Amino acid sequence: MIREVGPACEQEGPDPSRSIAARLARLEANNAVRAVATRYFRLCDALGPTTQMDELGDLFAQDAVWEGKGRYEEAFGRHEGRDAILAMLGSYATSGHFILNAHYLTSEDIVILDDRTAMASWQMLQVSTYHDGKSDFRSASLNLEFAVRDGSWRITRFVTQAIFSRAVGPWNDDTAISVPTASTITLENEDTEK
Structure with missing residues (x-):
């Protein structure tokens, strides 16, 4: 979802006086913000000794929080500056902390404030072993x-608050994955023909 802020946004629908170029720039900004967040979580999903920490660091501004x-707050604390953030994230990468880690984002709300700043929120589910x-x-x-x-x-501020x-x-075991076999498909077809 793209939301705009300011008096011009109080009317319903897109402002016809805005140029197509300005509207396109806003869409591109929205997609760029989403791409930064998505890349952050993809890297965190695979956080380990082979994680490209420079790439992870590049997602943050030098003065990010x-x-x-x-x-x-007690579990993760507060980290100011790219180097401090990378040190915290790096502690998970070097320790082999995760065997399995997956983040799922939903309820996205991205607000493009202007051509250089934005804010966004998501609800996150995370499964970890x-x-x-x-x-x-x-x-x-x-x-x-x-x-x-x-x-x-780049991310300038990242705030995560526990819900539950x-x-x-x-999460993962060696149980065989159930898939249809020729005999089950034949039985199902016979049942539908009766």
Whole structure:
């Protein structure tokens, strides 16, 4: 979803006085912001010794802030500056902390404030299995701010606040995946013919 802010946005529908170029620039900004967030989580899904930490760092402005709120305040703390953020994220990468990690984002709301700044929020679900064999299922509210720095959209503020967390059994096991076989397909076809 793309939302605009300011007095010109109080009317219904797109402002016909805005140029197509300006509207296109806003769409491109929206997609760029989404791409930065998506890349961050894809890298975090595979966070480990082979993670390209330079690429992860490039997603943040030099003066960015990353912080946990609520239950996450104690767990993750607050990190100011790209180097501090990378040190925190790097501690998960070098320790082999995750065996399995997957983030799912929903309820996206991106607001392009102007041609150089934006804010966005998502609801996140995360499933993880850790090196100690424990697994959990979590949800968090994410609020991010972005700005164009050095010619690219970058995260300037990343806030994650826990909604819930629940310990679960292992997410992945060796159970065979159920797929149709020739005999089950034949039986199903026979049943429908009767």
